[in-house]
Amino acid sequence: MSDVLLSARDLSVSFGGLVAVNKVSFQVQRGEVFTLIGPNGAGKTTVFNLISRFYKPTSGEIDYAGESLIRKAAHEIAALGIARTFQNIELFENATVLANLLVGRHIRRGIGFWRSALFTGRARAGEIGARAKVEEVIDLLELQHHRDSLVAGLPYGVRKVVELARALCMEPKLLLLDEPSSGLNVEETDDMAFWIQDIKNELGITVLMVEHDMALVSRVSDRVLAMNQGEVLAMGSPQEVQAHPAVIEAYLGAVEDVALLRRSVS
Amino acid sequence: MRTHLFNNCLSSMRWSLIALLAVGASMAQAQVQGITDTEIVIGAVLDLSGPLAIAGGPQRDGMIFATEEINNAGGIHGRKIRLILEDSGYDTKKGILITQKLLSQDKVFALVNTFGSAIVQATQPVAIEHGIPFLFPSAASNITYLPFHPLKFGLFATSNDHMRVVVDYAYGKLGKRRFGILYQDDETGQSALRAAEDQLKAHGLTLVERTSYKRGDTNFSAQVSRLKAANADIVVVGHSIREGASVAIETKAHGWPVDMMVPWGTVNAVITLGGPAVEGLYGATQFAVQPQTTAFKAFNERFKARFGHGGIQDYGTYGYTAMMLFAEGAKNAGRNLTPQSLSQGLEKIKNFKTTIEGPLITYGPGNHASPADAYIMQVRAGRWVQIAGPIAYENMAK
């Protein structure tokens, strides 16, 4: 499979002298699950934030489906078909799950201020269409009985799923998952793995994720990229990367992460 | 749209009804708003909590005192006055709402001494529209009696008149030539400014410096620097009480011994606040608390007994006079009291004067103007002393 969806070339960013990401290059193939691993502060999330254009790279290029992301604004990324979730959940706390998911349809709203204000027939049709799509996702991720509850009241695990659902409602081509299993218990992690595979196989969505739980990583990833202190350590199949001496060394460097390497922590 | 039209004419009927009530002449006594066989309801909108509560408080006491005197003396043709005092906090919106309440809820017969130019400007039309007499408002501008209307009567000296008196006095008696003015940045202050400029023009002079402050300002050093830089030999502080004292203090802080005048607000507060700094300050007032005639002394003792704190003063005298003036007009109107008969009753008043020293008040058909004369006062040894008056300004125009 030689069809590249996203490619980063010599990506670097530094905040006030501190180099967070240094000359990182990688390519994400269409239809694969590509995972970034590495100890805390390795710069994985920073790479995500570069892709979603929250940060501006000091140098380097990011191309997505043939066009450069560098010249895009943060809010233009979604329209290209890139959705993401966040390490520590960024949901719309004081809205219902339903409302959260409907926001996912924003880029496909197709009506402006005046049609909204007057609630024209087209607005109504749009609403019903959006709702139909949202319901599909709700069924897929089994959120039915949370539909009308406020996010603020939901347990962590469910929120994690809601955030995933919200991303799926965007019908993205590329899905960025930032530590999808963090804070989940074993069963929830299991579901998550299952869903990630579904997303890849059933929905045909390419997934780029950051993950600590190596069990999950090896289970769903096609390829893994290990980072440390903003630099690429190794890239390849999960097994290869885990075996890679540099990677082990890096993890041993940070004791608490050895634990993460060995067993999956909730 | 039809409903609109419908309501429109319906309510226009209501309006004409109110008008009829107001005109009242043809109607039975009982139907005049605010009048019963035993009672006359009077409304007053004062500033009791706002920035000018310093003046509103004394006014309230003056009005209450007058009302009690009248009622104790048997009232007016057998009717006692019921005085409804409301607090506007010197807030225009609040003033308007309260006035609407007095008119349509408390059903007052007349509004006496509404306080504050902006509030008067806003509420006078409403009252007149209701056919309710709008009497003796404390607004230092001639809108209190102009344009002429049978239900409008002025008593409060206009800022223009007093400013002109003050300017004349400073020019003629004090030989001042370099006038600087520090006026409060609102309508009253600005019209005072215009009056000063106008009167100076009559003497062939112009202001050497004009600067303003906002109500509640705390720091006047910039303004005083300006006046000092212009080397004024007298500073007129337009429309203020608290600020007058502040400015006096500020000039001392600048080591600048300059004469100062306030066209009104000769209240003791200025002295208690300003202390030695206001010694020698000139001021003008409409009703003087001197000479201390025996009659006045007795009056003031009664006043003290009633309200405690240091006897009647400037704004108190105004409130008192306003109520007495109303009573006089109502007496003249006779038992059949309507807005019209009251108006005619007031127009009968000639050379009216209360126990308190003041200009002789005279109204007449077509003349509801406030008296223009003023007493010139000065702070001497820590108290206001009357040094001239009552005098009116010389109108150079004529």
Add this chain to the structure above:
Amino acid sequence: MQVAQLILSGVAQGCIYGLVALGFVLIYKATETVSFAQGEFMMLGAFCGLALIVGLGFPFWLALLGSTAAVALLGIALERIVIRPVLGQPVFAIFMLTLGLGYVLRGLITMVPYWGIETHALPVPYKGQVWNLAGLHMSAEQGVVIAVTAGLCALLYVMFRYSRIGIAMQAASQNQLAAYYMGIPVKSLNGLVWGLAAAVAAVAGMLLAPMTFIHANMGYIGLKAFPAAIVGGFTSLPGAIVGGVTIGVVESLSGFYLPVGFKDIAAYIVVLIMLMIRPNGLFGEKLRKKV
């Protein structure tokens, strides 16, 4: 010469703004809330001092301490009763809460018969004295304001730098949760911070009183302390004073050189410009949310 004179009086006025702003910053740093009631604390401080001097015949300096202490206690009490229960609610709600607090405090003062609605002069030993330094006139009032402000800043600096409690406060203001885990009693610290802020405001009130007068609405000067705090960067203590002085001087100069009216809005124009070009103010730190 003229300019120097204007700047001098601007600085004096600015110190008042600065002191009130100092209260804002203290509270904001510690609890990330803004107390709209600072101005009212200032007003209370002045009234309290007046009561002590006129009523109980205290000497000025003693009254200064007395009212400062009293208002500080009030601050602590209010934090405990009103603010602490609502911590965790949106910053904005707490802001409105302190607004309501301001209404109540101002209302209570005006409810005191006669006394409350009247304007009072604060008798101080140095009243009316004027110093003449090299052609510059400075009233003793202004001098005292500047001196005390400087002293107060030094005091606060030392306290935050060296005393354990000061350091604890700093820690808490950096990261409440972390500080809490480190065993710092964050809650009672917040109480102290409120007390401190109230105290500073009270001092400002006592200093302002001789220059202007004491009345229920004198607290509105707090509105000009907001721009001061923003200009200084809402998270910097020295910034508050610098911001205050900046505002004061700009006002004084615009009052002299610019046409009527500019003096009154100078502060707000300055703050808008600042927000446009440098939202974090002169000394504010820039923080970024981690996602």
Add this chain to the structure above:
Amino acid sequence: MRFIFKTSYDQDIVLAKHGGHVFWYSVLGLFLLAAPWIFGEYWLAQLTFVLIYSIVGLGLMLLAGYTGLPSIGHGAFLGVGAYTQAVLSNAGWPFPLSMAAAALITALVGAIVGLPALRVRGLYLAVATLAFGFIVQEAFARWESVTGGNAGISVMAPHIMGWKLASPVAFYFLCLVLTVASTLLIVNLLRTPTGRAFVAIRDSEISAQSMGINLAHFKTLAFSISAALTGLAGALYAHKLQFISPEQFDIVMSIDLLLMAIIGGLGSVHGAFLGAIFLISMPQMIALAKDYLPQALAQANGLQAVIYGLVVIAFIMFEPLGIYGRWVKVRTYLQTVPLYRKGTFTRQKTFQKSDRLK
């Protein structure tokens, strides 16, 4: 307890969710239509003010409640609308035109004031709007050729083609129509992508962006709509008071408006109305209460401020969701009694959200 079985998506979209809604809102509607014949002149005037303030409340609700952008400058917006209306209708414009102009001009001003919102938020934004408020008020006082300066200007009754809405009743209905229109506008926005974008911005700017929401566009939009409604209310306000002067649109007015929204209940359309009712009726209630209070207390000037302040404090401490929030609880209780579970509404304590972090 009422259970609603949903059979179509429409049921979540339509405004009246069930028969109860239909019934009660029709009752309210009839009451409002009959009001002029139920109330005397004075109370009708109060009701008219309630309507006018409700429109402001809606605007403020959209901005502060739904988009999370606090404004202490709405007094100034009200002023811009009022002055535009005063000047134009005195210049002989028919009221539909002048009111449209008032709304439009205020919307433009709002868009400008919104500019800082693109860079700063929370407290900083609040101060920016505060500063703007002062500057605009100063402009009213200075621009004498148009505004009449501190002298203020009196406003003639709304008129069109010679027909004057001079009577309080006619004017009441004008306010009623505009209030209903504004309400529909807001609820429509809130059930469509635009409204959800506002909420998204309120709760998490960062993920709103990653959902493809253009912050600059929607923040400016929120400010413009809010300002437009406030401007429209200002136009009505000008006619109702018949006289406007700069000091009417000061900081105190802005704060009152904000408190109105808070007390009514941020983030609920009902709140806008409840808040307005509170703001207007509170002074009346106190006036009535005065008759029963001891003289010394009743005469005290600060009483109103104290009560006002206490109410605000009480609401934020015990009922952050405002009057509407309280009502919801009472209603749920009545519906579920005796099955009502204690603590149905207990909020879990959240850690303080940092406002410094953007």
